[in-house]
Amino acid sequence: MLLFSILVALMGLALTAGGVYLLSLGGSLYYLLAGVVLLVNAGLGFKRHELTRPLFALFLVATLIWSLWESGYDWWALAPRMGLFMLLAIPLLFSSVADTGGRKVLFPVWAVLGVILLGSIWAKPHEFSGTLDMQVDSESPNLGEAPEASWYAYGRSNMGQRYSPLDQITTQNVGQLEEVWQYRTGDMKRPDDIGETTYQATPLKIGDTLYLCTPHNWLVALDADLGTKRWVYDAQVPMESQRQHQTCRGVSYLPPASGEVPSAERLDVAAETQAAVQCDATLYMPTSDARLIAIDPATGARCADFGENGELDLIHNMPFKQAGFYYSTSPPVVANGLVIVAGSVNDNYDKNSPSGVIRAYDAKTAELVWNWDSGNPEDTAPIGPDQVYTPSSPNSWAIASADEYLGLIYFPMGNRTPDQLGWYRTEHDEKYASSVVALSLDTGQVVWVQQFVHHDLWDMDTPAQPSLIDLDTASGLQPALIVPTKQGDVYVLNRQTGEPIFAIDELPAPQGTVELDHAAPTQPISALTFRPPPMTEKQMWGATPLDQMWCRIQFKSLRYEGQYTPPSVQGTLVYPGNFGVFNWGGIAVDPKRQVMFGMPLYLGFIQQLVEKDGSDMGATNQGEQGINSNEGAPYAVDMRPFLSPLGVPCQQPPWGYVAGVDLKTGEIAYKHKNGTIRDMTPLPLPIKMGVPGIGGPIITEGGVVFLAATVDDYLRAYDLSTGEQLWQARLPAGGQATPMTYLNSQGEQMVVQVAGGHGSVGTTIGDYVVAYKIKR
Known part of the structure; x- marks a missing residue:
């Protein structure tokens, strides 16, 4: 009884x-009432009063009723509300103090509530089941220029479908997959690396060779x-x-003019020490120090005729050239005899940026x-040697797609830095930021643009x-473009004209910004x-x-009026956060069945403007999370996940799902929790909670989807028709890269996953490439 009384008194004081503070912010009355009841209960316990047990039993019943009213019958919502109080009751149940009447009240109440609570484990209030139509709608779909057995570009082809026509691995035999080889690159995270050091590469398969890059730009x-x-x-x-x-997310490939697929040689010397050679085929690797390097696929030597001895300095004609502020993390697009390069500009470091x-x-x-240059969009002729591009203009850091038949290339666009401060933007910035832009492959001129966020103040750049x-619609077969966004929308557009295939509406958006800025009245x-x-x-x-x-x-202390609440000095809750419902991993589409598979995520972020005193804050730049200085602007910005003191999300799970969509109708067929807390807790508990992740899926003709991405270290296979998990394999490190598949020389279908982890997400760091095939 004494132990119970001490614990309940401490809990009562805290609650x-x-x-009181929560109520003063307009929050729930429950915590104050609960605290008072527990303090009374503790006082009775110290006196060993006969009402101690009945009062605590009544408190448990009242708490359950309140919990069900707030959250419904959901284990992950009920457990934190009820679990600790149920544990506190255990000393009362087994106390030696004579109070048989009180024990007869408490024990059955405790037992019944325990059964009710445990029963909620099997409830699934946040997901739904359904089936995608797996009928083949197109016998000869446009898969892009990639041989069936190969993987020629990041999304397999420039179409960005992440779909393979290989069908040896099916929903019936995928459980027989086993690991057949593992390679370690040797490129590991270094002590002096930045926090956002990540291994996100998807290999190419060309001829009999795989090609991939590593975080520090080794091409293997x-x-x-x-x-x-x-x-x-x-x-x-x-x-x-x-x-x-x-x-480095990947490299790009230019096939040889001869048509003969190269075969890589086995070298005893380092490739970079070889003299440059004349290249028939070419691999292109962007580097994090803003170079584009052209490599011979056969030998690994640089291509002599490309730029300066196989290298191109991408800093040329930049208005500002701060070290580390500009580079490409995504592979360029190779189309129409061109290699087309975009780049990443550091967010929120300096208003005067590349x-x-x-x-x-x-x-x-x-x-x-x-x-x-989105800051000067009309003039696409090659810039003169003494000219400079527009400072800080919206960039495109994610992977682009191209349709060579239509002569168009499609870029997902980011924002102008600073992301949260909008008054520096020009008319052109406002038009092209946070959009997808279709450019002519011949001239670079804009053919159409569709914006997804107006006057973006939240870093909601188009990430995927x-x-x-080619999609069957009520208006007939249309060339379609599907692009997912951070805010959770999936836009389906005619890729020739930019016109919506699925309707786009405008909704009113919250207003009220810092003095110099404004918020768009509506958002798409x-x-x-x-x-x-x-x-x-309640969440x-x-x-x-x-x-x-x-x-x-914290929730009541932050500014939050729904999605698109403007950033503030007070601190604004941004939900979905700038981690995104979808991020660079994007989606996969099946062009035959005309369906889509994705991994939507739900995490809140906090964005807070920090008034500056005029001093240099350059040393404060902390990357994707933390304070970034916005040099030259009156506000720095502090961005961080919305987490509890224990370091877990403040919003109740699930945080991550897999989902399937019928693209002919736009109907979401299913949505299932995805991933476990196996690597999120000190104890390796494989509890399926629906966890965050970053990475992308692939679809195969066999009706199987492969996806790693989650914060537990697994590669998984799913049934495309239902979304049900069919198979999983434990990875040696975090799988924050999109997998790929191909045929080996024996005609066997292989699946390959890069496993190296993600620095800021916190998954296991490594340097692995792991391959699987069906057990024979």
């Missing part, structure tokens, strides 16, 4: 104090059958503390053919590669959307009532 060639090294080219990228990202210009170079010589398929929404409902205090979460109350206090 009473916090409850592997035997596609055995996973053994053929050669490695190290770009010798110096360390730079002012980069926001240290990653340009977000997109440039097309001759794929053989590196001669500049055209440049499209557009996926191109697609008819196909995964946007969550507005967050409420606040924690392991115990104490940290749940802390999250409620």
Whole structure:
């Protein structure tokens, strides 16, 4: 009884104090009432009063009724509300103090409530089941220029579908997949690396060789059958503390004019030490020190005729050239004899930053053919040697797609830095930021643009590669472009004209910004959307009532009027956060069945403007999360996930799903929780909660989807028709890269996953490439 009384008294004091503060913010009355009741109960316990047990039983019943009213029958919502109180009752149940009447009241109440609570484990209130129509709608779909057995570009082809026509692995035999080889690159996270050091590469498979890059820009060639090294080219990228990202998502490929697919040689010397050679085929690797390097696929040597001895300095004609402020993390697009390069500009470091210009170079010589600068969009002729591009213009850091038949290339566009301060933007910035832009492959001129966020103040840049398929609609077969967004919308557009295939509406948006700025009165929404409902205090979460109350206090202390609440000095809750419902991993589409598979996520972020005193804050730049200085602007910005004191999201789970969509109708067929807390807790508990992740899926003709991405270290296979998980394999490190599949020389279908982890997400760091095939 004494132990119970002490624990309940401490809990009552904390809940009473916090409850008073929460109530003063307009929050729930429950915590104050609960604190008072517990203090009374503790007083009775110290006196060993006979009402101690009945009062606590009544408190448990009242708390359950309140919990069900707030959250419904949901284990992950009920457990933090009830769990600790149920544990506190155990000393009362087994106390030696004579009070048989009180025990007869408490024990059955405790037991019944325990059964009710445990029963909620099997409830699934946040997901729904359904089936996609797996009928083949197109026998000869446009898959882009990639041989069936290969993987020629980041999304397999420039169509960005992440779909393979291989069908050896099916929903019936996928459970027989086993690991057949593993390769370690040797490129590991270094002590002086920035936090956002990530391994996000999707390999290419060309001929009998796999090609992939590593976070520090090594280009690795592997035997596609055995996973053994053929050669490695190290770009010798110096360390730079002012980069926001240290990653490489992939390389690009120019097929040979001869038509003969190259075969990589096994080298005994380092590839970078070889003299430059004449290249028939070419690999292109962007580097984090803003170079584009052209490599011979056979030998790993640089291509002599490209730029300066196989290298092109992408800093040319930049208005500002701060070290680490500009580089490409995504592979360029190779189309129409051009290599077309965009780049990433550091968010929120300096209002005077490099340009977000997109440039097309001759794929053989590196001669500049055209440049499209969103700050000066009309003039696409190659810039003169003494001219500079527009400072800080909106950039395109994600992967682009191209349709060579239509002569168009499609860029997902970011924002102008600073992201949260809009008064520096020009008319052109306002038009092209946070959009998808279709440019002519011949001239770089804009053909059409569709914006997804007006006057973006939240870093809601378009993060994912557009996926191109030909789609059956009520108006007939249309060339479609599907692009997911951070805010949860999936836009389906005619890729020739930019006209919506699924309707786009405008909704009123919250107003009220800092003095110099303004907010757009409305914001777009697609008819196909995964946007969550507005967050409420009832959704606040924690392991115990104490940290749940802390999250409620934070929620009520922040500014939040729904999606698109403007950033503020007070601190604004941004939900969905700038991590995005969808991020660079994007979606996968099946062009035959005309369906889509994606991984929507739901996490809140806090964005807070920090008034500056005029001093230099350059040393404060902390990357994707933390304070960034916005040099030259009156406000810095502090961005961080909305987390409890225990470091878990303040909003209740699930946080991550897999979902399937019928693209002919725009109907979401299913949505299932995805991933476990296996690697999120000290104990390795494989509890399926629906966890965050970053990475992308692929679809195969066999009706199987492969996806890693989640914060637990697994590669998983799903049934495309239902979304049900069919198979999983434990990875040696975090799988924050999109997998790929191909045929080896024996005609066997292989699946390959890069596993190296994600620095800021916190998954296991490594340097692995892992391959699987069906067990024979």
